[in-house]
Amino acid sequence: xxxxxxxxxxxxRCIFCSQQAITGLEKPLGFEELDELVQKYSxxxxxFEIAFYxxxxxxxxxxxxxxxxxxxxxxxxxxxxxxxxxxxxPDEIDEPRVKILKEKGVSFVELGVQSFDDEVLKLNRRxxxxxxxxxxxxxxxxHGIDFGVHLMVGxxxxxxxxxxxxxxxxxxxxxxxxxxxPTLVLKDSPLExxxxxxxxxxxxxxxxIDVCSDMVSILEGHGVRVVRLGLYVPPxxxxxxxxxxxxPRFGELVRTKLVEKVFNFLDAxxxxxTRRESSWVSSLDVPKLEGAEFGFIVKESFVPWQSSLRLYxxxxxxxxxxxxxx
Numbered sequence: 001x002x003x004x005x006x007x008x009x010x011x012x013r014c015i016f017c018s019q020q021a022i023t024g025l026e027k028p029l030g031f032e033e034l035d036e037l038v039q040k041y042s043x044x045x046x047x048f049e050i051a052f053y054x055x056x057x058x059x060x061x062x063x064x065x066x067x068x069x070x071x072x073x074x075x076x077x078x079x080x081x082x083x084x085x086x087x088x089x090p091d092e093i094d095e096p097r098v099k100i101l102k103e104k105g106v107s108f109v110e111l112g113v114q115s116f117d118d119e120v121l122k123l124n125r126r127x128x129x130x131x132x133x134x135x136x137x138x139x140x141x142x143h144g145i146d147f148g149v150h151l152m153v154g155x156x157x158x159x160x161x162x163x164x165x166x167x168x169x170x171x172x173x174x175x176x177x178x179x180x181x182p183t184l185v186l187k188d189s190p191l192e193x194x195x196x197x198x199x200x201x202x203x204x205x206x207x208x209i210d211v212c213s214d215m216v217s218i219l220e221g222h223g224v225r226v227v228r229l230g231l232y233v234p235p236x237x238x239x240x241x242x243x244x245x246x247x248p249r250f251g252e253l254v255r256t257k258l259v260e261k262v263f264n265f266l267d268a269x270x271x272x273x274t275r276r277e278s279s280w281v282s283s284l285d286v287p288k289l290e291g292a293e294f295g296f297i298v299k300e301s302f303v304p305w306q307s308s309l310r311l312y313x314x315x316x317x318x319x320x321x322x323x324x325x326x
Contacts, residue, residue, distance in 0.1 A: 008055030052086040069104035083107040091128035093136035116169040123157040137173040148177035154203030167215035181231040182208040184244035208245035213258040221313035268296035
């Protein structure tokens with residue numbers, strides 16, 4: 001159950017940010033409204049977590065953090081929801097704050113990393129460096145709080161090799177999951193000004209799909225779950241997307257592209273899929289067969305998806321490592 005706290009705790013405005021444009025909210029819901037939302041979710045959603053998004057949670061006033069966490073923890077203790085998660089910036093993680101999160105029942109933290117490239121972070125006004133990311137991950141691991149990493153592609157100063165590098169760094173820091181979305185030019189964001197001045201060109205859809213598919217291969221090939229691909233834009237707020245690779249089926253397009261890449265890489269003869277992967281393979285012009293396990297037929301032998309993915313990911317990483325040496 002997402003609880004949006006637009007801009008709460010944010011000490012600076014990142015170049016791509018426009019929380020109101022993407023959430024439609026100017027201010028957070030009050031606690032009575034949140035209680036009603038919990039009731040709605042408990043009646044319809046089954047098991048769920050309470051998730052604080054949209055701001056920099058751990059940069060809020062400590063009293064405010066505790067108030068939100070204690071409110072949510074009541075529902076955890078009563079069995080209404082299963083846990084608490086939140087999003088924050090890497091530079092707003094330290095020992096005292098993480099101790100509060102642990103004490104108040106937070107089970108998962110998503111770090112808005114966006115990129116592990118220091119130049120990209122600087123150009124997009126993130127206000128921290130990759131060193132801050134590594135330090136934050138170590139603190140969370142020390143205190144036993146699971147964490148995920150949020151990455152973006154197509155940022156100012158970005159390029160595909162940097163995106164792939166960020167995916168590998170996400171594996172290295174021990175992230176449990178990853179969320180990826182292409183940079184969109186949102187109405188009333190600082191990036192919109194650069195776009196209209198001709199100083200920023202968004203990544204096109206085809207490139208975004210291509211880059212993200214390689215990132216997924218590295219992440220999931222090494223055990224990091226990709227929990228979302230693409231930024232969800234409510235239909236009534238789509239008008240606030242000025243430019244960029246926005247597509248309602250972005251995740252499915254990325255998965256389809258990845259299956260095609262791995263199929264060609266292995267020189268496979270057939271894709272074997274379960275019902276779960278049907279939408280990923282339906283548009284591919286290759287031999288397909290529904291079976292009990294996802295994978296490929298290669299020289300009359302079955303190669304499982306995970307093994308295939310790892311092989312393809314290693315080939316991508318070798319290319320990135322070679323480029324970095326040059």
